[in-house]
Amino acid sequence: MENAGHEHPVESATEALKHDHRIIEKVLDVLERLIARSGEAPVEIWRKAIDFIRGFADQCHHLKEEKLLFPAVGERGIPLEGGPIGVMLMEHEEGRGYVRAMAAALDLWDQDPDAAKRTLVANARPYLRLLREHIMKEDEILFNMADGVLSGEEQKKLLAEFEEHEAREIGPGVHEKFLQIANELEQYSGR
Ligand SMILES: [Fe+2]
Ligand SMILES: [Fe+2]
Numbered sequence: 001m002e003n004a005g006h007e008h009p010v011e012s013a014t015e016a017l018k019h020d021h022r023i024i025e026k027v028l029d030v031l032e033r034l035i036a037r038s039g040e041a042p043v044e045i046w047r048k049a050i051d052f053i054r055g056f057a058d059q060c061h062h063l064k065e066e067k068l069l070f071p072a073v074g075e076r077g078i079p080l081e082g083g084p085i086g087v088m089l090m091e092h093e094e095g096r097g098y099v100r101a102m103a104a105a106l107d108l109w110d111q112d113p114d115a116a117k118r119t120l121v122a123n124a125r126p127y128l129r130l131l132r133e134h135i136m137k138e139d140e141i142l143f144n145m146a147d148g149v150l151s152g153e154e155q156k157k158l159l160a161e162f163e164e165h166e167a168r169e170i171g172p173g174v175h176e177k178f179l180q181i182a183n184e185l186e187q188y189s190g191r
Pocket of ligand 2: 017021061062065135138
């Protein structure tokens with residue numbers, strides 16, 4: 001398996017997560033165009049966007065935060081329950097609820113496309129708002145807190161653990177596959 005996706009010299013865990021955020025935002029922009037097209041957007045684009053969100057945003061990205069970054073920050077005395085980390089965890093869960101509902105709606109598409117579209121749009125809207133704000137809070141508040149308490153050494157160690165996590169949870173090379181999907185989706189103009 002080819003693994004040429006390490007062109008960006010990322011030095012810290014928080015930097016890597018911010019990099020993920022930029023990729024997720026591309027797909028959130030696609031979701032916004034899908035919502036705007038509402039009933040007329042093609043099912044394949046919805047499906048691709050939701051597959052990306054499940055695989056990359058949830059499995060790959062949110063789990064890196066939940067299983068690795070947040071506990072590391074917790075060890076430095078920032079509480080995991082309540083406070084900003086507690087809010088982030090709650091928002092991940094809230095997001096997963098919308099994603100589950102969107103995935104269920106896709107399964108319904110062949111049977112009842114109109115109902116499926118309504119459910120997709122009804123869940124994509126709050127998801128979009130939630131995730132954009134969530135990303136902003138992490139970029140501007142939480143990751144700064146993490147940078148303040150984690151040493152360069154610890155950041156590098158986390159970064160290595162991120163790679164292991166990805167190889168284990170989603171398989172080697174899958175990160176690159178998701179980058180490609182995000183780029184493909186970006187071409188969807190909504191017209
Ligand atoms: Fe998060
Ligand atoms: Fe995040």
